[in-house]
Amino acid sequence: MLNYIIRRCLMAIPLLIAISIVTFIVIKLPPGSYLETYIAEQQRLGGEVTQDRVEAIKQRYGLGQPTYVQYFKWISGFPRGDFGMSFKAQQPVAKIIKERIGFTILLSLATVLFTWSLAVPIGIYSAVRQYSVFDYVFTFIGFIGVAIPNFLLALFLMFIGVKFFGADLSGLFSMEYMGEPWSFGKFIDMLKHLWVPVVVVGTGGMAGLIRIMRGQMLDELRKAYVQTARAKGLSEYIVIVKHVARIAINPFVSTIGWMLPGLISGGTLAGIVLGLPTLGPKLLDALKTQDMYLAGTIMMLLSSLTIIGTLISDILLAIVDPRIRYE
Amino acid sequence: MDKKKILEVKNLRTYFYTHEGVVKAVDDVDFEIYEGETLGVVGESGCGKSMTSKSIMNLVPKPKGKLEPGSSIKYYGLDEVVDITSLSPRSKEMRSLRGNEMAMIFQEPMTSLNPVYTIGSQIIEAVRLHQGVSKEEAREIAIEMIRKVGIPAPEKRVDEYPFELSGGMRQRAMIAMALSCNPKFLIADEPTTALDVTVEAQILDLMQDLQDEFNTAIMFITHDLDVIGEIADRVMVMYTGKVVETASVDEIFYNPKHPYTKGLLSSIPKIGNKEELVPIEGTVPNLTELPKGCYFAPRCPHAMDICREKMPPTFDINEEHSVKCWLSEKEGGSMNEE
Ligand SMILES: Nc1ncnc2c1ncn2[C@@H]1O[C@H](COP(=O)(O)OP(=O)(O)OP(=O)(O)O)[C@@H](O)[C@H]1O
Ligand code: SF4
Ligand SMILES: [Mg+2]
Numbered sequence: 108m109l110n111y112i113i114r115r116c117l118m119a120i121p122l123l124i125a126i127s128i129v130t131f132i133v134i135k136l137p138p139g140s141y142l143e144t145y146i147a148e149q150q151r152l153g154g155e156v157t158q159d160r161v162e163a164i165k166q167r168y169g170l171g172q173p174t175y176v177q178y179f180k181w182i183s184g185f186p187r188g189d190f191g192m193s194f195k196a197q198q199p200v201a202k203i204i205k206e207r208i209g210f211t212i213l214l215s216l217a218t219v220l221f222t223w224s225l226a227v228p229i230g231i232y233s234a235v236r237q238y239s240v241f242d243y244v245f246t247f248i249g250f251i252g253v254a255i256p257n258f259l260l261a262l263f264l265m266f267i268g269v270k271f272f273g274a275d276l277s278g279l280f281s282m283e284y285m286g287e288p289w290s291f292g293k294f295i296d297m298l299k300h301l302w303v304p305v306v307v308v309g310t311g312g313m314a315g316l317i318r319i320m321r322g323q324m325l326d327e328l329r330k331a332y333v334q335t336a337r338a339k340g341l342s343e344y345i346v347i348v349k350h351v352a353r354i355a356i357n358p359f360v361s362t363i364g365w366m367l368p369g370l371i372s373g374g375t376l377a378g379i380v381l382g383l384p385t386l387g388p389k390l391l392d393a394l395k396t397q398d399m400y401l402a403g404t405i406m407m408l409l410s411s412l413t414i415i416g417t418l419i420s421d422i423l424l425a426i427v428d429p430r431i432r433y434e
Numbered sequence: 435m436d437k438k439k440i441l442e443v444k445n446l447r448t449y450f451y452t453h454e455g456v457v458k459a460v461d462d463v464d465f466e467i468y469e470g471e472t473l474g475v476v477g478e479s480g481c482g483k484s485m486t487s488k489s490i491m492n493l494v495p496k497p498k499g500k501l502e503p504g505s506s507i508k509y510y511g512l513d514e515v516v517d518i519t520s521l522s523p524r525s526k527e528m529r530s531l532r533g534n535e536m537a538m539i540f541q542e543p544m545t546s547l548n549p550v551y552t553i554g555s556q557i558i559e560a561v562r563l564h565q566g567v568s569k570e571e572a573r574e575i576a577i578e579m580i581r582k583v584g585i586p587a588p589e590k591r592v593d594e595y596p597f598e599l600s601g602g603m604r605q606r607a608m609i610a611m612a613l614s615c616n617p618k619f620l621i622a623d624e625p626t627t628a629l630d631v632t633v634e635a636q637i638l639d640l641m642q643d644l645q646d647e648f649n650t651a652i653m654f655i656t657h658d659l660d661v662i663g664e665i666a667d668r669v670m671v672m673y674t675g676k677v678v679e680t681a682s683v684d685e686i687f688y689n690p691k692h693p694y695t696k697g698l699l700s701s702i703p704k705i706g707n708k709e710e711l712v713p714i715e716g717t718v719p720n721l722t723e724l725p726k727g728c729y730f731a732p733r734c735p736h737a738m739d740i741c742r743e744k745m746p747p748t749f750d751i752n753e754e755h756s757v758k759c760w761l762s763e764k765e766g767g768s769m770n771e772e
Contacts, residue, residue: 331545337493338540339560339611340533343524350548429550429595 108425108432115421119414126410131178134403144397145194191400193393200404203389208408210279211385214304214374215367221309222316227359230320231352234328242321249314261307261380268303276303277382307377312366319362323355353427360424364417368409437468439510440619440651441490441536447502448482448489455722459485459499461675464748467619470645472652474666474683476659476698478718482675483655487621490653491538492523511535511618534564537612541624543605547596553580553607554592557614564615579610583640602633609640616648623655638665659702663687668754671695674721674729677748681755691757693734728760736761 137144145164149156165171168191169180184190190200229249233242268276275281279300284293327333328351336350337343375387386405393402425432448460460482467473475483488494490507507518509531521528540546548556557576561567567575573592580588583606585599596604605625612620622641626634642665645652654665662669662683669686671679671694679692690696697714716733719725725732728741740760749762 331540331542332548334493335538335540335546335608335611336548338491338532338538340529340531340563341559342529354548354550427550430597 111425111432112422115418119418122414123411126414127182127407128178130403130407130410131181133406134181134399135174135177137397137399145192148194148197190404193398193401195393195396195398195401200401203401204386204404204408207384207386207389210383211387214301214308214383214385217301217305218309218374219363219366221305222313223359225309226313226316227320227352227356230317231324231347231355233317233321234324234355235347237325245317246314249317252310253314255310257307257311257374257377258380260310261303261377264303264307265381274299276300277380279383304374304377304381304383307381308374312369316359316362319359320355323358324351327351327355357424357428360427361420363423364413364420367412367416437471439466440469441467441510442506442508443486443490444506444508446486446489446505446507448485448494448505449500449502450498451500452498452722457721458675458724459721460489463672463675463677465670465677465680467651467653469618469651470649471667472642472645472654472665474662474669475653475655475672476657476662476669477672478657478698478714480718480721481672483672484623485675486672487538487623487653487655490518490621491532491536492518492521492528493532494523496523509535509619530564533560533612533617534615535617536619536621537615537617538621538623539605539608539612539625541627543601543608543625543628546608547604547611549596552593552595553599553604553611554594557592557607557611560611561614575614576610579614580607582613582644583607583610584636585610602629602637605629605633605637606640609637609644613644613648613650617650619651619653621653621655624657625654626661627656627658634661635664641665659698671698674718674724676729676758678730678758679756681751685755689755691751691755691762692730692759693736693761694730697733 146156146161167180169177181191188201190204192198193200193203196203229245233245236242265276268274276299278285279297280293281296281300284290284296287293333346333351336346341350374383374385375391377383378385378387379391386408390402390405390409392398393405443463443465446460446463447458450457450459463482463486465473475486477483485494485499489501489505494501501519505519509516509518512535516527516531518528518531521531547553551559554573554576557579558569558572561572561575562569565572565575577588577592580591585591585603585606591599591603591607596607599607605628608625625641626637629637638661641652644650652665654662656662666683668680668682670677671686671692673694679686679690679695681689681691686695687699690699694714701713714733715735719729719732725742727743728734728737728746731737731741734741738760744760746758746760746763748756748758750756751762
């Protein structure tokens with residue numbers, strides 16, 4: 108088992124390197140050098156750039172030197188937490204990301220929890236009661252969830268909030284808690300806001316997950332071991348939950364891999380509409396303004412998340428499925 | 435016969451209501467099984483062997499499958515006679531019979547065990563469910579059962595997963611699980627079909643040894659008459675959901691009466707037998723479009739006019755031998771009142 112995990116981790120390393128190279132190419136794509144962009148930006152803001160400053164930046168990013176040197180200068184900052192500068196915000200990229208990554212992860216995890224805790228039982232029940240009214244109703248509701256664009260649902264929920272509860276549900280905090288230190292009240296306030304993006308982003312993926320769970324269950328229910336379990340005298344609940352669902356959920360685990368980055372980028376639109384302090388809207392912003400170090404770092408982060416997600420999936424899968432573990 | 439009756443099936447009819455019509459998977463089946471004996475059940479594919487056993491276990495797939503009114507399955511293993519047809523499939527009473535009083539071994543050793551639990555934990559689950567013992571005791575019982583079915587190194591094997599075992603070993607594990615609660619009645623639905631001949635012989639020996647030890651009644655389903663000759667005391671031949679002949683194993687092999695039984699016998703190779711192999715002509719009819727009269731008439735070399743008109747009743751040749759064929763009426767069989 109430990110062997111398996113170590114092997115998996117080692118395999119992730121070349122992938123990460125490949126991704127960093129691609130990301131660097133993307134950073135270099137826009138015409139003009141960072142320096143020019145930087146100076147232009149500074150002048151636009153009415154500031155002067157001293158010769159010393161120009162030299163320092165040249166030195167830091169290896170400008171004027173071969174591309175591979177620039178790449179190494181860029182990548183060698185990573186271990187120190189130096190991801191370059193956001194020229195637009197005039198701030199280190201690391202600072203911007205640090206401000207947002209916490210909420211992004213929180214929101215993603217909350218969404219995963221929300222979708223799974225609904226999709227799994229609904230999928231199981233739909234399969235056990237295949238073609239029942241319940242099955243049809245939830246299939247229908249699930250597809251409505253897919254069909255309604257996220258931003259529309261977000262607007263709708265905000266409208267409901269204002270209209271019927273007199274509450275502004277946008278953002279993650281109410282005005283009075285913005286910029287305040289953490290307190291119990293702030294936490295509760297956050298929960299009051301958090302459910303909106305969770306529902307908005309979660310419903311989009313729900314139908315797909317219900318279908319996967321339902322299909323897996325139907326496949327498994329046909330198998331001979333189910334008869335064996337029943338013939339033992341086990342109650343139907345134990346047969347379904349302990350024997351069938353236990354196996355049907357395995358492929359589900361492997362969806363974590365593409366789910367993590369999907370949640371961040373998938374939440375972009377909702378994030379913009381709801382004004383959330385997450386990474387999705389920031390990425391879009393950075394790309395629009397060609398703030399390439401920021402955009403590149405976020406992309407790098409998303410790709411790494413995919414790899415980490417896949418890694419987690421594989422390890423979880425090995426834990427839940429002995430057949431994989433022993434291969 | 436002084437033997438104690440374990441199970442009595444009467445007028446069992448298990449029908450499936452499908453879009454194509456009513457499938458009479460089991461159609462008016464009567465039989466009895468006694469303590470310590472093996473009843474062999476043979477017949478071509480689709481003749482209702484498995485459905486008969488599933489009806490006994492009260493595991494007929496719902497909602498399409500249904501036992502018709504008048505069906506009766508009586509279990510005599512307890513102090514009081516239990517009519518299984520009166521129990522709801524999911525009721526406590528039914529579940530306390532299943533796996534405990536009566537157990538079942540299935541055809542596919544490869545898929546009949548849950549792949550994500552060790553064989554030990556699957557046996558322990560059954561033991562704990564029915565015997566109310568502690569985890570440790572259940573584990574001891576599981577190891578003991580694994581030893582009994584001849585799996586080497588049981589203390590180690592108990593913690594292995596099904597995929598770590600060969601087909602034969604898995605089927606042994608299946609048998610260990612089925613017998614872990616000392617059932618009085620065991621259904622084995624083609625337990626050796628997926629195994630090669632040497633392994634099959636070992637498993638059959640094992641089942642007979644265990645039967646001697648526990649005095650279990652076994653209903654052994656197969657389409658292999660050689661296996662029947664090996665293991666059965668009595669034989670029940672099924673065709674299109676009906677029992678066409680019941681007799682002791684010797685009677686079936688040396689004095690078969692029903693043309694279908696004769697057909698089955700002449701379609702298997704026998705050592706030292708120079709007669710040519712003659713497979714039964716034609717195929718099993720679709721259960722939704724059964725012919726009038728005797729269902730075997732279209733394939734029967736002896737079919738008479740009456741055969742195409744009237745379903746033959748069951749004639750008793752002697753105490754142990756009954757045949758559902760008009761030919762037996764001529765031979766002087768007495769008509770069975772059912
Ligand atoms: N779920 C179902 N729906 C409709 N018909 C069914 C269903 N299950 C079984 N049947 C029908 O019941 C009949 C008896 O099936 P059964 O499984 O008892 O046959 P069998 O004698 O065990 O055959 P085999 O030797 O192939 O195992 C078959 O003709 C089959 O078509
Ligand atoms: S009743 Fe007639 S058709 Fe049926 S098996 Fe006997 S002889 Fe053949
Ligand atoms: Mg069968």
